[in-house]
Amino acid sequence: MKNITHPYQSTLYLLTCVLFMALTMLHPSQLHAQNFQITLDAADDATLYESSQGNIANSKGQYIFIGKTNNGDLRRTLIRFNLSTEIPSDATIDSVFLSLSMNKTQNAAQDLRIYPVLGAWEEGSSDASANEGKGTSATEGDPTWTYRVYPDTLWNNEGGDIGEEILFEGSIQGSGSYSLKGTDDFITLFDQWRKGDMPNYGVMLIGNEDSQNRSSKRFASSQFSGSANRPSLTVYGTYNNSTNSEEEATLQKMSFSLAPNYPNPFNPSTNIAFTLAQAEPVELTVYNQLGMPVQKLLQEYRNAGTHSILFDAANLPSGLYFYQLKTSNGTLTRSMSLIK
Secondary structure (H helix, E strand, C coil), X not given: CCCCCXXXXXXXXXXXXXXXXXXXXXXXXXXXXXXXXXXEEEEEEEEEECCCCCCEEXXXXXXXXXXXXXXXXXXXXXXXXXXXXXXXXXXXXXXXXXXXXXEEECCCCEEEEEEEECCCCCCCCCCCCCCCCCCEECCCCCCCCCEEECCCEECCCCCCCECCCCCEEEEEXXXXXXXXXXXXXXXXXXXXXXXXXXXXXCEEXXXXXXXXXXXXXXXXXXXXXXXXXXXXXXXXXXXXXXXXXXXXXXXXXXXXXXXXXXXXCECCEEEEEEEECCCEEEEEEEECXXXXXXXXXXXXXXXXXXXXXXXECCCCCCEEEXXXXXXXXXXXXXXXXXXX
């Protein structure tokens, strides 16, 4: 008796063979998820100054403020990030870190919370460079304590409209660089921003407003003269490395990156992570404020991927330090604060 093969069975067999051959021809790296890291600059930021008239602003100054002043007035900060960098739609966001550089503070450690902003606002043209702590007269288009867009569009609530989700909650201390790890709600919000499911109105920073004493903190803004100290948002995640698309090539190029150290500030040790798009020799060196090398953490050949190095500063004094990554594709430098 003859064996009879159904035409559908033959077709299925052929398709299976073709699929198997295609998979075996793929490069191994094309069958695995690829890590990526992208740092986004602040597109807009501004301080909201508590005032009865709602006509004080500072959109173009070099500083942003939070907390309570000597006079008991409150300060809050708006930040919105540039999302023009494309991330593949199938990417998974693992974590987000907000980087800030504090250069003036009152009364040591204070609480900081970050919330999503619920209304559209614009960065105006006011510049209180002569006295940024107090602000200056608002100009058309500025966000203020009362107005989303001065002088025509009001916030629903004085001090700005924010959501209930806490994107970060923690204590910040003295001057230096901070890398603030966002909550799961921050990851979800960023995902919604990049996919267009939620308008990108940015975030609001709120300091300790319940203190009986002054609690104000001052940070470098997006207008600050030193670009390394400006606010930024670093995003970590994975994407499906299954094609050679232009989108993937862009991500691979950007994945040569140096992450904010964590924790920061630190005492006495912190982790420094970097990502390589390809295997290559690397150097990782720590410098003091005078630009003198104090410790070479790494000088060797490393494979593509994300690497983490522990920096132990037990024998170093408190202060601001810089860590620099050198590769065949360039050099990246970040700052960190050791507080003992």
